[in-house]
Amino acid sequence: xxxxxxxxxxxxxxxxxxxxxxxxxxxxxxxxxxxxxxxxxxxxxxxxxxxxxxxxxxxxxxxxxxxxxxxxxxxxxxxxxxxxxxxxxxxxxxxxxxxxxxxxxxxxxxxxxxxxxxxxxxxxxxxxxxxxxxxxxxxxxxxxxxxxxxxxxxxxxxxxxxxxxxxxxxxxxxxxxxxxxx
Amino acid sequence: xxxxxxxxxxxxxxxxxxxxxxxxxxxxxxxxxxxxxxxxxxxxxxxxxxxxxxxxxxxxxxxxxxxxxxxxxxxxxxxxxxxxxxxxxxxxxxxxxxxxxxxxxxxxxxxxxxxxxxxxxxxxxxxxxxxxxxxxxxxxxxxxxxxxxxxxxxxxxxxxxxxxxxxxxxxxxxxxxxxxxxxxxxxxxxxxxxxxxxxxxxxxxxxxxxxxxxxxxxxxxxxxxxxxxxxxxxxxxxxxxxxxxxxxxxxxxxxxxxxxxxxxxxxxxxxxxxxxxxxxxxxxxxxxxxxxxxxxxxxxxxxxxxxx
Numbered sequence: 001x002x003x004x005x006x007x008x009x010x011x012x013x014x015x016x017x018x019x020x021x022x023x024x025x026x027x028x029x030x031x032x033x034x035x036x037x038x039x040x041x042x043x044x045x046x047x048x049x050x051x052x053x054x055x056x057x058x059x060x061x062x063x064x065x066x067x068x069x070x071x072x073x074x075x076x077x078x079x080x081x082x083x084x085x086x087x088x089x090x091x092x093x094x095x096x097x098x099x100x101x102x103x104x105x106x107x108x109x110x111x112x113x114x115x116x117x118x119x120x121x122x123x124x125x126x127x128x129x130x131x132x133x134x135x136x137x138x139x140x141x142x143x144x145x146x147x148x149x150x151x152x153x154x155x156x157x158x159x160x161x162x163x164x165x166x167x168x169x170x171x172x173x174x175x176x177x178x179x180x181x182x
Numbered sequence: 183x184x185x186x187x188x189x190x191x192x193x194x195x196x197x198x199x200x201x202x203x204x205x206x207x208x209x210x211x212x213x214x215x216x217x218x219x220x221x222x223x224x225x226x227x228x229x230x231x232x233x234x235x236x237x238x239x240x241x242x243x244x245x246x247x248x249x250x251x252x253x254x255x256x257x258x259x260x261x262x263x264x265x266x267x268x269x270x271x272x273x274x275x276x277x278x279x280x281x282x283x284x285x286x287x288x289x290x291x292x293x294x295x296x297x298x299x300x301x302x303x304x305x306x307x308x309x310x311x312x313x314x315x316x317x318x319x320x321x322x323x324x325x326x327x328x329x330x331x332x333x334x335x336x337x338x339x340x341x342x343x344x345x346x347x348x349x350x351x352x353x354x355x356x357x358x359x360x361x362x363x364x365x366x367x368x369x370x371x372x373x374x375x376x377x378x379x380x381x382x383x384x385x386x387x388x389x390x391x392x393x394x395x396x397x398x399x400x401x402x403x404x405x406x407x408x409x410x411x412x413x414x415x416x417x418x419x420x421x422x423x424x425x426x427x428x429x430x431x432x433x434x435x436x437x438x439x440x441x442x443x444x445x446x447x448x449x450x451x452x453x454x455x456x457x458x459x460x461x462x463x464x465x466x467x468x469x470x471x472x473x474x475x476x477x478x479x480x481x482x483x484x485x486x487x488x489x490x
Contacts, residue, residue, distance in 0.1 A: 070210065072210075073222040073223070073224045073252075073482075074222065074223060074224075078224060078482075078485065078486065079228075079485060079486070079487050080486075080487035081486055081487060082184055082486050082487060083184040083185075083486070084185065084482060084483055084485075084486050086203070086206050086207055086210065087207045087210030087211060087479070087482065088209075088210045089209065089210050089212075089213035090213060091213070119223070120222075123217075123219050123221070123222075124217065124218075124219070
């Protein structure tokens with residue numbers, strides 16, 4: 001599938017505002033309950049979670065522990081995919097039992113990634129609760145999974161690709177909507 | 183990048199990038215060993231069969247654990263109590279196993295090329311766990327992974343493989359992997375056990391232990407394989423040990439932080455002394471652990487489909 005055209009839907013300032021709003025919402029929700037943890041889904045979910053962690057620490061002086069989840073081995077499409085993604089380590093520097101977890105990812109689409117993440121988390125222990133924070137909710141869900149904190153909801157169709165670019169990984173900051181050919 | 187192979191028959195067939203891909207994935211798999219539930223659902227519902235015509239403890243168990251950690255169903259086919267004893271052919275045995283539903287067959291056989299033969303007739307994926315003296319690809323990969331883990335890379339590294347090279351599939355697989363990855367290989371041992379044509383593979387040959395292991399970053403020791411030799415290719419075990427056995431004293435000829443490796447099982451007091459085997463340079467037990475991670479990576483990469 002080749003990219004045809006890309007549209008800038010959110011620039012750097014808009015992206016910053018979104019993440020700011022997300023952090024405020026999370027901090028507000030947990031203001032009486034500061035013992036929660038963040039888990040970022042590789043790869044950009046981790047970058048987002050790291051930013052949220054830093055912002056929460058700056059605001060509340062308390063730094064929530066951060067876990068890194070690689071959901072590759074829990075995907076539901078490995079036996080059909082010809083090209084397998086590289087498996088990277090998962091690091092959860094805390095016991096999952098009884099924890100309040102905020103799961104973080106950049107784009108929520110079909111919901112299958114979050115399903116995989118939940119199955120994986122549950123193999124590590126029994127959390128008290130899991131909430132979902134996503135930067136972009138692009139709709140078109142295939143599973144009954146909804147976010148608790150959203151930066152922006154976008155209406156998209158399956159021939160489009162939502163690309164979140166973050167400076168730590170991509171060198172710049174923006175959200176692009178790409179039209180795919182084929 | 184895509185791992186474009188249906189089987190893993192040898193490292194000679196792999197590109198440098200493909201080998202690096204396996205090693206990169208192995209790191210991710212190794213992390214699973216630190217979890218309290220050492221299991222992921224990746225190969226759930228897949229059937230993996232260990233078909234070992236030759237003895238093995240290490241390799242077979244390692245593959246079994248690797249497949250089980252990926253949630254596959256594992257069958258250990260016991261050749262000695264099977265109809266092979268009634269004269270059933272290799273091909274018929276493999277066809278039967280496939281008909282019973284095997285997705286991946288891990289085979290060790292004394293005949294080089296046995297896997298190639300089966301791969302032409304059977305639909306399952308094959309992993310070569312050793313075919314005579316030809317190749318033992320997962321051993322080559324786990325040796326490379328161990329070197330990468332301990333020393334960071336391969337370019338310009340001096341690796342010495344010491345022992346019975348002629349009969350060694352471990353040596354051959356190591357040579358393929360490490361030359362592709364950019365290391366300098368020396369094969370060393372008695373001249374009767376060193377195949378001269380190997381010079382064409384780009385390796386240095388030496389019959390003098392001191393000269394061979396000078397400046398070595400890695401020394402990979404091979405067991406003197408008594409069961410493979412039909413002729414006396416060296417006068418005695420004692421003489422081998424005197425000339426080529428690696429002792430604590432001789433270790434000083436190599437680099438200060440030299441890694442000592444051995445595919446196992448070791449002959450204590452023959453190719454390797456007790457002190458060296460249990461000493462701080464030895465990574466022999468880490469090799470075994472790494473073997474499971476590497477085999478998980480191989481099973482993972484072979485289990486794909488055709489969709490882009």
